[in-house]
């Protein structure tokens with residue numbers, strides 16, 4: 001696959017996002033493998049940066065069994081977060097800006113330039129696959145920047161002694177929609193730190209002090225409906241919330 005073909009697929013995904021129009025699984029249909037898909041992802045995020053966005057961190061995806069089962073892809077993947085994806089804690093988002101948005105409860109780390117965690121926080125991730133029916137294969141979802149669309153980080157906390165078995169709730173309009181544990185995230189969300197440092201260095205992405213790392217969802221994702229108030233609660237860490245318009 002030529003560089004021009006990779007750039008063309010990045011353009012297709014970028015246009016799908018900007019026009020809120022789902023597309024077929026063009027990346028797997030092109031025969032691209034996971035390595036080529038990461039090059040498409042880099043080109044896709046470069047288009048956003050040319051429009052003035054700045055990298056704000058990294059995310060891991062499919063770090064829990066619940067997520068792997070939900071989307072039928074069983075490998076850990078990673079993507080890039082930009083400042084434009086950041087949603088203030090307790091803030092609002094226009095659900096109509098997305099194709100078929102979903103939310104999921106996460107744990108976020110604040111990183112230093114060596115990839116160490118300097119703080120931890122409860123978080124919500126807003127994902128929005130650019131593929132029709134939210135269906136994709138591994139190369140598709142990698143190229144689509146792992147469905148990244150938005151993220152909310154709650155109040156930063158000092159790292160507690162243990163992070164490996166904290167209860168996690170996803171509430172929608174005050175009702176529990178998903179229940180899980182931080183143990184679902186790679187057995188211990190701190191493993192996301194090593195995984196992210198390794199992945200970023202193999203991709204030649206230097207980590208920056210203050211970046212956010214989303215460790216991956218602890219439960220399956222739920223659809224984000226207009227008007228919904230969504231809150232992630234992580235035992236001992238607090239909450240992160242958003243309201244959809």
Ligand code: OOG
Nearest residue numbers: 061062067146147216217
């Ligand atoms: C892929 C992204 C998954 C997570 O936290 O597991 C993800 C998707 O479900 O569309 O972000």
